[in-house]
Amino acid sequence: MDFLIFEAPILMVQATLDGILIGILFALIAYGMALQWGVMNIINIAQGDLVILGGYIAYSMYLAGIHPAWGVIVSPIIMFFVGWGLYKLVINKVVDRDLFISILATFGIAIVFQQLMNFIFGADVVVAQSGYGTTMFFDNIITLPHSTIFSAAISVLYAIVLVIYMKKSKLGRAIRATAQNARAAKILGVDTERVYAATFGINAALCGVAGALIAITFTLHPYVGLPYTVRSFMIVIVAGLGNLPAVAISGMGLGVFEEFADYILGTEFRIGSVFMLLVLILVFRRFKLSRKREYLK
């Protein structure tokens, strides 16, 4: 076995760099996941498909001749209403039910989304050309596309804006209150139904931003949503709900892991390694928790 990455250690720099920049994007999606999980107590399997849909919005702007980078503004606005509509149609019926019901229901939504995107945009792998250049280091061994820097910067910007919004605005306060205790919030006059809808909308908007960035930096395909869901789920369970720095760090860690897995195991095992990592993390967590498990709390 000869591994390219060990023969040319300089590639490790490349993998780490790529991983960190992608990881920030993953962290943005995971933040949306943590938001809805924390507030509404649902796990949204369709998260990744919302991301891809956001990407296709940017892609169709690119087809229409508008620069796809504007997608990071347009896509969240459209996706907010998609999320709101989705909440009113389906999610409001599963909010206070068993978590498994929400998993299955959103699984159904994911299938519908995948298929509709397949009809509308075709089953080809597409990318929105941003026309941003690439910087090379070390005799052109290390490449750093400007689009990834752009995507990381936009992700950080959106995350900061969202954190400030959640801290300062009235809706943000209502969302946090509902997350802490929905019943008490309702008694104190918070329209929890509207808060839930807004939360799901904000989550979808975050997915829209991430999707638009993915359209620029990577590729889009109707059926690649699920890995994004799994990545964000993984980041959330490692980082915990509502711990933003930890979300960012574990997102970057996941990105770096994926890049190294890509080099060492080969690209065909990349997605497989993500899912295996999910299983390993859950099993590790189970053994860690079982040590301090308490009966009959």
Added chain:
Amino acid sequence: MKQKDLILYVGLIILGLVAPFIFPGFKVQLTILCVLIVLAMTWNLQGGEMGYNSFGNILFYGLGMYLCASVQVGMFFPLAEWTESGGEKTFVHTTTQFFQGMGVGLLVAAIIPTIVAGLIGYAILGLRGHYFAICTLGLGIAAGEIAGGIEIIGAGQGFTTPPFPKDIVDPEARGEFFYYLSFIMLIATFVFVKWIYGSRFKLILNAIRDNEDKAEAMGIQTMKYKIVGWMVSAFFCGLAGGIMGGLIGYIDSTDVAFDGREMGVFMVLMAILGGKGTLWGPVIGATLFHFLKEGFWTLILGWQYVALGVLIVVIVIYFPEGLMGWLREKYPQRFGEVIDEKDRKAQVELK
């Protein structure tokens, strides 16, 4: 009551035995129906009875499929040369070789997944609720992705299972062979599951579903029973996979074997449609689902998956108890339940 049951069972078995002669054009569909019922019943055993909702039983199904085909080929010919394109043209199974290989292959396809379930069971079944669901979802997809990268079983280009021997000239023989094979499996599964339904094991599984901590406090070694429950599922899923592999004749890693998008969802959906936690629910659910699917799939060509997704959402939101649950609410006397009129009124008022 006993007499009635006996008539029902004998009637169903006779119907099953003569079905391929009544509907000679639908043998493949009937075979798939048997496989679907088996998958739904075994999913129900742990999803409905044990309360561990798994998306990952497709792992055992796909494993069984690959194992059965690999053993069937590998017993007589080099596997690597077979899976390189055109192996099935160079090497031809004789009739005895085919059936021998199939027999041993099915045995392996049932036993290895059971062992795998036992091995990973201790780690995976310690997870509770939605963590278990997501973990098994990941497991199923990871298996598909990894199988798609392994060269010896055909990697991404797929694996052709041994064709039915050409010495048997009767054109109906292939369909009948696979139908009766799957029908025998269905009967074996049903008898086994029915036996479980009458045993203490089922009560323990229910106790785990209702409150695992309390069950443990009562002195039940829950982990042991959970693993056994999962192993039972794995056994029949592997067997079903082996038969399906032979029937389809071609194995692809993500579209046929570890087909989480179709089979993996179907088995959950069928069990829920019929009614989780009942003996007949999955059977009825699978039959109904198969009829719906085959009846309307062609009418809405291209939109099947949209319909499937909508169906999942509708069933999950509006009929989480399934058909049997609905019937039970409507005709409780039929299910041997006595209703206290006062209690019922109090419940309605509470609502």
